Amino acid sequence: MTPSLPKTLLLYSAPRSGFGDEWMTFLPIGLGFLQAMLKTSGFPCRLANLSGKNRKEIIAYLKTQNADVVGVSMFTFNRKRSYELLQMAKEANPGCITLAGGPHPTHLAAEVFEDCPALDAIVKGEGEPILLGILERLKTVPDSDLWKRAPGLILRDGETAPQPVMEDLDVMGAPVQHFEADFLDDIGQLAYISTSRGCPATCNFCNTPEFWGTSIRFRGPEAVLKEMRLLREKHGITYFSFRDDTFTANRGRILTMMDLIQQSGLHPLWNCQSRVNLVDEERAIAMKRAGCEFMQFGVESGSEKVLALLDKGTSMKHIRAALEMVRKVGMNLGIYLITGIPGETWEDIEATAQLIHQSRPHDCQLSPLALYPGTRMYDQYKAEGRITREFFRAAGDAEIFARQDSHTENALKFLYGEIEAVKPKARYSPLEFAEQKKWLGFCAVTNILCGEAAEESGQLVEAEAEYSEIIAREPDNPWGFMKRALLFEKQERMKQAKADLEEVLNLAPGNPEATELAGLWGLRLKKQRKGGPSHGPAAVMKGAEAYLSRPKM
Secondary structure (H helix, E strand, O other): OOOOOOOEEEEEOOOHHHOOOOOOOOOOHHHHHHHHHHHHOOOOEEEEEOOOOOHHHHHHHHHHHOOOEEEEEOOOOOHHHHHHHHHHHHHHOOOOEEEEEOHHHHHOHHHHHHHOOOOOEEEOOOOHHHHHHHHHHHHHOOOOOHHHHOOOEEEOOEEOOOOOOOOOHHHHOOHHHHOOEEOOOOHHHHHEEOOEEOOOOOOOOOOHHHHHOOOOEEOOHHHHHHHHHHHHHHHOOOEEEEOOOOOOOOHHHHHHHHHHHHHHOOOOEEEEEEOOOOOOHHHHHHHHHOOEEEEEEEEEOOOHHHHHHOOOOOOHHHHHHHHHHHHHHOOEEEEEEEEOOOOOOHHHHHHHHHHHHHHOOOEEEEEEOEEOOOOHHHHHHHHOOOOOOOHHHHOOOOOEEOOOOHHHHHHHHHHHHHHHHHHHHHOOOHHHHHHHHHHHOOOHHHHHHHHHHHHHOOOHHHHHHHHHHHHHHOOOOHHHHHHHHHHHHHOOOHHHHHHHHHHHHHHOOOOHHHHHHHHHHOOOOOOOOOOOOOOOOOOOOOHHHHHHOOOOO
8 A cells, every 4th residue: 555645734814913904924935835836746745824723723723634744834923823833733733744834933943943842854955856856855755754855844953954955946837736725715825936946135124135145046038938828827816926025137038028928819918026236127118018007126225334234235326217117108216125224314304305206216115224133223123232132022923123213203294294195196197107108109098097097087088088998909908897886886877887897807717806896796607707807906004113023122
């Protein structure tokens, strides 16, 4: 009789303080890749999002699954909840192997082992080959401790040999190809796509260089397009969010990928994030023509001095050029800003406010600087005795903020006011839209943004014309029909709205938005899918709120 293969269960839970936060309760992208790697290699694996579940429910679920290996995705913000999951895994099945992976246990292993007696081992850094090594050993010699010799592990009594990073990311497959998850309310979470690992920058407040490395490894453009196509075919998803740290880093790869998307007939809309010194006009134009409607940059500050303090590797010249270029091309512009930086003065805050007014971002996320394990700034604070081992035990779900003074609180309030003041000025004017059209020719993204702007100003006839042009030029593009259907609903032209919605569902069966609308509008569907809309996934940043209710270090 052939022995059964070891079964893996990968868990995530938001912290208790985040149970009601839709963004925080999203299943991490990394778990999807771990599952894809294991199932591609023939090992059974299941995911579960246990956010909001109580102890009784979790224990019952874990007993039902009876997994040989239980892994928990642990970040700094959900560390205590992760300890609880690991403890419950041992209670439900004392013989299971418990693992923790993620930046927090990787960079703070000793403290994590001390605080979580139920933890058997930590998966250090990139987890796919490490977890596969564990399962191969369990398959070969079941019920032994041979698995403890798998490379890439941190054990209570030391570390195993290092595991080289994967050079070919495409061997994992795509999460959508193998996805099996319990307690997942919205399949639209799969619209968050990762196409690379690593970042060339060495910002001293970011743990990406230490966790993933400073050389970037890429998935192939064809593999990325295949994932998008599968998401469209299986779930009707038409909006995607690329969550790479530096999506545009490789110019040739981006241009190839954009060409493939344009030729695919998928007509997606999507967003991405990148660095201001790794994008140019040619890339931006190609991206917009391939459906990019929103681009975000980690700007951090409008002060040259602060950029140097953060070791950003960028300058104000890079920042101004990139932000100006995105507005010229005509995409929605988003920037991330940080305040509460050691050495930052009020003059630096005013420089950041000036940048906000000059660049006119459509979206601006502001947070106080938090210190995370695995960053050079965290290591510096710890060496100086400003961070103690007891903080993460005593502070609940809280983060460590770099500055806890009136400067940071005043800066947050001031910059929030400046952001709000700029919002009305951020909208593209009719003249700017006209210039974009003259320069780029027809582009569905331009029409969509122009139509939305017209709707906001009450020019509904002009908005209808924008959406109708998309339909006339690209009759297989669901976005023209979707936007016009919503416009018709606003005008109470429900017969026309329903007709357009049916076209969306013909082009993208199971589309989450259209499915939800069809239910509200009383349409009979050929294909239905449970879950909410997936259009325009966006993070809700709550850094300032966390700062103002922070515990002391």
